[in-house]
Amino acid sequence: MKSVTVVAEDRVGLLADISYILGKSSINIDALSVDVVGKKAIIALTVKDPKHAGSVLEKNGFGIAEMDSIVIKLPNKPGEINRIADRLNEEKVSIENMHILSTDMNGGVFALNVDKPRKAVRLLNEFVISPESNNNMGY
Numbered sequence: 001m002k003s004v005t006v007v008a009e010d011r012v013g014l015l016a017d018i019s020y021i022l023g024k025s026s027i028n029i030d031a032l033s034v035d036v037v038g039k040k041a042i043i044a045l046t047v048k049d050p051k052h053a054g055s056v057l058e059k060n061g062f063g064i065a066e067m068d069s070i071v072i073k074l075p076n077k078p079g080e081i082n083r084i085a086d087r088l089n090e091e092k093v094s095i096e097n098m099h100i101l102s103t104d105m106n107g108g109v110f111a112l113n114v115d116k117p118r119k120a121v122r123l124l125n126e127f128v129i130s131p132e133s134n135n136n137m138g139y
Contacts, residue, residue, distance in 0.1 A: 002050040003031075003099075003111065005065045006057060010041040018043060018057065025056045031111065033099040044099060046111060069099075069111040070120055072127040076107045084124055093120050 008014060015034060022029060022045070031046035046069070047053045054064045074080040081098075088095060096113040103109070109129065114120040121128055 003044045003046045003069055003113075004050045004054045004057065006041075006043040006045070006062050007065070008041050008043075008062060010036050010039055014041055015043065018045070018062070021056060021060050022047070022053060025052075027053050027056065031099055031101045033097070044097065046099070046101070068117055069113055070117060070124070071101070071109060071111055071129040072124055073107050073109050073129050074127055076103060076105060080108075084127065087123050088114065088120060091119060091123055092116075093123065 006018060019029065027047055027049070029045050029047060033044040035042045045053065057064050072084070074084065085095060094115040096115060098113070099111045101109040101111055112120070112124075
């Protein structure tokens, strides 16, 4: 799965503007994460066609970056995120970002971006739903 990340000056209405632009272009947002660091907003959007979404956003003046995500499912119990974070850390794989896509009583589905995706897929194989695939959401 791929995400498009927008980095822009934080302001009231930024997410409204981005979602309006994408909606007007018939682009559905499957998941999103918003963070503010200093005066910058970092908005990660998971969409089915990141190239199209990125193009639409760029045409409207937004700076974007595309990222490959590994989709994993973890049991819904304490310590599970630590379990995978430790496993990756022990093998020198850096987690660049992680989004919760969905949760329920049985577990959570997460999109994970790392610096060594192939190695991470191998290390987390038992949890992987969809390694670096933008055409199969896997859940």
